[in-house]
Amino acid sequence: MPVIEINNLSYAYNGGTPDEKKVLDNITLSVEKGEFLGIIGANGSGKSTLIQHFNGLLYPQSGSISVLGFDTRDKHYGSQLWKYVGMVFQFPEQQIFEATVYDELAYGLSNMELDRAEIEVRVDEALANVGLVPEQVRAVSPLCLSGGMRRRIAIASILAMKPDILVLDEPMAGLDPEGCAHILAAIKRYRQEQDVTVIMVSHYINELIVLSDRVALLDNGRLRAWGPARELLARDDLPNYDLLLPDYLKLLHNLKKRGLKVKTGVLTVEEAAGEIGRVLERIKC
Amino acid sequence: MLRRMKLGKYVPGNSLIHRLDPRTKLLGGLIVVTAILVNYNWPVLLLNTGLIFMVIFLSEINLPSVLRGIKWLWIIFIFSFLAQCVYTQGNPLFSLGPLTVTIEGVYRGLATFLRLLILFLSSTILTMTTSPMKMAGGLEALFAPLTRLRVPVNQFAMLVTISLRFIPTLIEEAETVTKAQKSRGAPFASPKKLVRLKTLLAVLIPLVAGSLQRATDLAVAMESRCYTGGPHHSRTKNLRFGRRDLAALAITAAVSILPLLYIYCAALPVQSLQNLR
Numbered sequence: 001m002p003v004i005e006i007n008n009l010s011y012a013y014n015g016g017t018p019d020e021k022k023v024l025d026n027i028t029l030s031v032e033k034g035e036f037l038g039i040i041g042a043n044g045s046g047k048s049t050l051i052q053h054f055n056g057l058l059y060p061q062s063g064s065i066s067v068l069g070f071d072t073r074d075k076h077y078g079s080q081l082w083k084y085v086g087m088v089f090q091f092p093e094q095q096i097f098e099a100t101v102y103d104e105l106a107y108g109l110s111n112m113e114l115d116r117a118e119i120e121v122r123v124d125e126a127l128a129n130v131g132l133v134p135e136q137v138r139a140v141s142p143l144c145l146s147g148g149m150r151r152r153i154a155i156a157s158i159l160a161m162k163p164d165i166l167v168l169d170e171p172m173a174g175l176d177p178e179g180c181a182h183i184l185a186a187i188k189r190y191r192q193e194q195d196v197t198v199i200m201v202s203h204y205i206n207e208l209i210v211l212s213d214r215v216a217l218l219d220n221g222r223l224r225a226w227g228p229a230r231e232l233l234a235r236d237d238l239p240n241y242d243l244l245l246p247d248y249l250k251l252l253h254n255l256k257k258r259g260l261k262v263k264t265g266v267l268t269v270e271e272a273a274g275e276i277g278r279v280l281e282r283i284k285c
Numbered sequence: 286m287l288r289r290m291k292l293g294k295y296v297p298g299n300s301l302i303h304r305l306d307p308r309t310k311l312l313g314g315l316i317v318v319t320a321i322l323v324n325y326n327w328p329v330l331l332l333n334t335g336l337i338f339m340v341i342f343l344s345e346i347n348l349p350s351v352l353r354g355i356k357w358l359w360i361i362f363i364f365s366f367l368a369q370c371v372y373t374q375g376n377p378l379f380s381l382g383p384l385t386v387t388i389e390g391v392y393r394g395l396a397t398f399l400r401l402l403i404l405f406l407s408s409t410i411l412t413m414t415t416s417p418m419k420m421a422g423g424l425e426a427l428f429a430p431l432t433r434l435r436v437p438v439n440q441f442a443m444l445v446t447i448s449l450r451f452i453p454t455l456i457e458e459a460e461t462v463t464k465a466q467k468s469r470g471a472p473f474a475s476p477k478k479l480v481r482l483k484t485l486l487a488v489l490i491p492l493v494a495g496s497l498q499r500a501t502d503l504a505v506a507m508e509s510r511c512y513t514g515g516p517h518h519s520r521t522k523n524l525r526f527g528r529r530d531l532a533a534l535a536i537t538a539a540v541s542i543l544p545l546l547y548i549y550c551a552a553l554p555v556q557s558l559q560n561l562r
Contacts, residue, residue, distance in 0.1 A: 094491055
């Protein structure tokens with residue numbers, strides 16, 4: 001059963017003014033329960049605008065979107081949607097404002113009107129989930145922590161709300177490899193424990209394709225492709241969309257362009273190496 | 286609210302008005318505004334209104350969309366018009382219950398409406414057709430004589446440039462943080478005042494913290510490129526005096542003198558009329 005259903009969704013910024021800009025153009029997409037959907041696309045392709053429709057921050061100007069079975073334009077439902085759809089913005093460390101890590105994580109929870117005991121349990125759980133020791137950081141001021149740690153705290157503040165649908169916008173942008181690993185691990189752990197739907201926008205395509213059940217490719221506000229990662233990567237037009245493709249995929253696509261019969265629908269370096277080995281064998285024969 | 290603030294945003298273009306020297310536009314705007322503020326005789330108002338609309342036409346800005354974008358200003362326009370109609374003493378035109386509308390009131394109301402419209406449009410067109418960098422350069426050049434009085438004009442110009450540069454960034458950041466806090470259930474529409482205040486802080490604190498961080502980064506970046514606060518370091522200066530192209534200057538001068546002359550002619554009868562009184 002799909003948890004998100006999007007039909008012919010279009011959206012333009014500054015409608016009716018000289019700067020009108022169409023960002024989403026006739027998008028039809030659905031996300032199944034428990035699925036991991038990856039969204040890729042160049043800068044300005046409409047990814048961030050699309051995901052803001054998922055928790056009712058933006059409403060469709062034409063077309064429709066229903067989340068967890070209800071249309072988001074329903075006033076009473078749309079304003080409660082944040083409880084079920086957790087949204088991690090790009091550079092979420094910017095939103096931190098409380099004096100201590102504990103208060104920061106408790107902010108969303110107290111807005112959900114949970115009781116104190118429940119909040120305390122959830123805060124510790126979420127901190128542990130992102131690889132922090134609750135006893136060490138709970139009373140610390142977030143401003144004293146490093147950028148990577150602050151990012152993890154901001155993500156934990158969403159995870160603590162235990163959303164049914166977790167939406168992440170470039171959660172790893174600008175982090176060192178260790179910080180990336182912590183965040184990826186936290187997302188994987190949360191998925192296993194809660195059986196939730198995850199939607200993630202990322203430029204780290206090699207990480208995303210391994211995690212995703214399906215991948216959607218946006219380009220200039222249009223949905224160019226949508227399906228299992230292997231099928232998407234096998235497309236010959238993939239290099240035309242200004243994506244930061246991993247080197248091994250670029251290599252395979254270039255080889256294919258030169259007339260070699262290679263499969264480009266591979267997910268990892270190892271698979272790519274195997275594919276190249278196979279082709280070399282055939283040439284020798 | 287935040288979206289509407291983008292109304293006066295610079296719209297890149299290559300029209301006659303866009304190409305004018307920022308000083309010409311600043312002085313021209315100042316003359317128009319002064320003229321309508323010191324005097325609201327019909328010839329002055331109508332000539333200036335005509336001038337403004339001619340400038341809009343020449344600047345190739347989409348006028349209907351500008352007028353539609355200021356919905357909230359129309360309320361002020363109409364309210365002040367109605368207030369003037371009712372509260373001005375004079376020959377009654379018609380009565381509506383206890384309120385009496387006078388002929389003088391209607392004239393005054395119309396005049397006020399036009400003055401507000403000119404004030405608004407002239408400043409909007411100035412910012413819509415002048416890039417922030419050019420604007421700061423123009424201000425710096427206009428205030429240059431004050432350096433003799435030891436006023437730090439160059440630093441002031443840099444200050445203005447930087448503030449203008451960061452306004453869109455701040456607006457964007459405020460929008461993002463607001464959305465992020467909404468996603469954690471921030472009660473922006475709570476009926477309790479204290480709760481709303483706390484919610485506002487959830488947006489303001491990250492904004493201020495971010496701005497301080499950015500200011501520190503910017504200061505380091507400027508110092509590492511040898512900025513010491515003195516003159517001749519800003520890019521606008523180099524643009525104007527370093528890459529002076531005689532042909533371009535000649536055209537700009539010719540183009541900028543025309544509207545100035547026009548304003549001067551429009552302003553002349555004001556003086557003579559006032560003298561007659």
